[in-house]
Amino acid sequence: MKILLTDNRNKNRSFDIEEVFQFSDVDAELDAKVVANFLLSQQTEDLYFLTGNLKATVATGCDRCGKKVEFDVDQNFRYQIRLEDEPQMVSEYNCTEDDSEVLYLSDPVVETSEILSEQLLLSLPAHHFCDEACKGLCDRCGVNLNEKQCKCRETNENSPFAVLKQLQK
Numbered sequence: 001m002k003i004l005l006t007d008n009r010n011k012n013r014s015f016d017i018e019e020v021f022q023f024s025d026v027d028a029e030l031d032a033k034v035v036a037n038f039l040l041s042q043q044t045e046d047l048y049f050l051t052g053n054l055k056a057t058v059a060t061g062c063d064r065c066g067k068k069v070e071f072d073v074d075q076n077f078r079y080q081i082r083l084e085d086e087p088q089m090v091s092e093y094n095c096t097e098d099d100s101e102v103l104y105l106s107d108p109v110v111e112t113s114e115i116l117s118e119q120l121l122l123s124l125p126a127h128h129f130c131d132e133a134c135k136g137l138c139d140r141c142g143v144n145l146n147e148k149q150c151k152c153r154e155t156n157e158n159s160p161f162a163v164l165k166q167l168q169k
């Protein structure tokens with residue numbers, strides 16, 4: 001959804017957005033159903049505040065075994081939108097008193113998908129496991145160790161008995 005900033009009959013406008021995102025460029029495939037609301041308020045001719053909240057149900061694969069996992073995220077965000085070119089000396093301008101992010105726009109159009117996908121990626125936990133105790137896949141034979149015990153780890157390759165076992169197969 002595109003929000004045209006200059007369409008400002010009201011100084012404060014709110015938007016409800018529902019959108020489905022699919023990422024395949026992060027570590028695993030990831031689907032997210034997002035419900036968000038935006039509150040846009042104009043401060044001056046070229047300064048706007050955008051605050052919002054994003055709630056999403058995310059489905060992706062377990063980091064260890066790949067099994068489907070689902071979790072919810074809930075993220076608040078706050079931007080200052082400035083209708084000007086991004087300054088060359090970014091460091092000084094980017095620090096605002098209240099930690100909100102600054103968005104510089106040369107066109108007065110906010111693309112909500114860009115903000116939502118950025119916030120969604122920021123809100124993801126570093127790891128997502130089907131279970132904290134997930135044993136993952138065997139790195140030799142690929143068996144899912146939650147479901148089955150493979151022989152790989154029991155066998156000590158250097159022992160002569162292991163070689164015998166191999167021969168017996």
Ligand SMILES: [Zn+2]
Nearest residue numbers: 062065130134
């Ligand atoms: Zn797992």
Ligand SMILES: [Zn+2]
Nearest residue numbers: 138141150152
């Ligand atoms: Zn194995």
